[in-house]
Amino acid sequence: MLTNNRKMLEKARKQGYAIPAFNTQGGNYDIIWSICKTAEEMQSPVILAHYISTGAYSGHDWFVQVAKWCANKVSVPVSIHLDHGDSFDTCMKMLKLGFTSIMIDGSALPVEENAALTKKVIEVCKNFDVPVEAEIGELIRLDEKGEALENKNIANPDQVKQFLNLCQPDSLAIGIGNAHGYYKGEPDIKLNVLEKVIQFTDIPLVLHGCTGMAENTIKEAIKLGIAKINFGTEIRYKYVEYYNEGIQTLDHQGHSWKISQYACNKMGDVIRNIIELAGSAGKA
Numbered sequence: 001m002l003t004n005n006r007k008m009l010e011k012a013r014k015q016g017y018a019i020p021a022f023n024t025q026g027g028n029y030d031i032i033w034s035i036c037k038t039a040e041e042m043q044s045p046v047i048l049a050h051y052i053s054t055g056a057y058s059g060h061d062w063f064v065q066v067a068k069w070c071a072n073k074v075s076v077p078v079s080i081h082l083d084h085g086d087s088f089d090t091c092m093k094m095l096k097l098g099f100t101s102i103m104i105d106g107s108a109l110p111v112e113e114n115a116a117l118t119k120k121v122i123e124v125c126k127n128f129d130v131p132v133e134a135e136i137g138e139l140i141r142l143d144e145k146g147e148a149l150e151n152k153n154i155a156n157p158d159q160v161k162q163f164l165n166l167c168q169p170d171s172l173a174i175g176i177g178n179a180h181g182y183y184k185g186e187p188d189i190k191l192n193v194l195e196k197v198i199q200f201t202d203i204p205l206v207l208h209g210c211t212g213m214a215e216n217t218i219k220e221a222i223k224l225g226i227a228k229i230n231f232g233t234e235i236r237y238k239y240v241e242y243y244n245e246g247i248q249t250l251d252h253q254g255h256s257w258k259i260s261q262y263a264c265n266k267m268g269d270v271i272r273n274i275i276e277l278a279g280s281a282g283k284a
Helices: 006-015 029-042 052-058 060-071 088-097 111-128 157-166 191-197 215-223 233-249 256-278
Strands: 019-023 046-050 078-085 101-104 132-136 171-174 205-207 226-231
Touching: 006 019, 006 226, 019 078, 019 233, 019 256, 029 046, 029 060, 029 233, 029 256, 046 052, 046 060, 052 060, 052 078, 060 078, 060 088, 078 088, 088 101, 088 111, 101 111, 111 132, 111 157, 132 157, 157 171, 157 191, 171 191, 191 215, 215 226, 215 256, 226 233, 226 256, 233 256
Parallel strands: 019 046, 019 226, 046 078, 078 101, 101 132, 132 171, 171 205, 205 226
Antiparallel strands: none
C-alpha cells in the first residue's frame, strides 16, 4: 500500500521502534519485491529508498513505477523515498515523479544555509502532503578499506536546536559518527548526542549508515528517538552475493528470471533480520 511515511515515523518515535529504509539499487525489482513481500509477511511498514546515482542507469521514473507497482501489491504501508537529495531542483524533479517522501541533504552547508534550503523544499512539499527529511552533521564517507575520507559529521546539539528553530522538517538525520560504506572496526557512535537532542525535540530522528553497526548500538539509538534506520551497503552486497550464488549453483539454463527469483528469495532473510532489529514487525 503506497503511502507517505509521516504518520508511521511519528508513531515509531512515540512507541519506541524504527521503520527500516532500504536502498533499492535504482529500482531493482528483485530487491524491491523481496522488501515488500517480506514486509507483508512480517506486517511491517517499510521505506524504499533511492539514490540519484543509482537511478542514473535505470531512470528515476523506472524506480518510481516499480516501487509503486510492488507497494500496491501488499497491504502494509510502503513509502518511496528520495535519499540525500542534493539540491532544490533535484527534490522538485523527484516530487513530480511521484516520490512520497523527500530528503534534502544540506548538511555540508552552514546551519543557516542548510535551514534555508530545507525550508524552501518543505514549503513546496507540504502542498502535496509529502514529508521532508533533513540532515545536520555531514555523513562520513569511507573508502574501499573502510577508512574515513573525512570526519566532520558529529552534530553539535546546539546547532541542531538552532536548525530546528529555523525550519521544521518531518524527520531529521543527525551525524553521530555514522558513515556510508563498510566500517573498519567498531564505529565510534556518539549516542550522547542523541541524549542531548531528545531533551528539546520529539521529532523522529534518522540513523544513516547502519550496515556494520553493532546491533546493540542501533537498539540503544532507537530507544533514544531514532525512528528510521537506513541500510544500503549490506543490501547491495548481499544481492550480488546471492545472484552470483544462483548463477553458480542453479540449473538455470540461461533463464535470468530463475537467478533473479533465487536472489529475491534469499534476500528475504536479510530483510527479515533488519525488520526484527528495527522492532517494526507487527506495526503495520
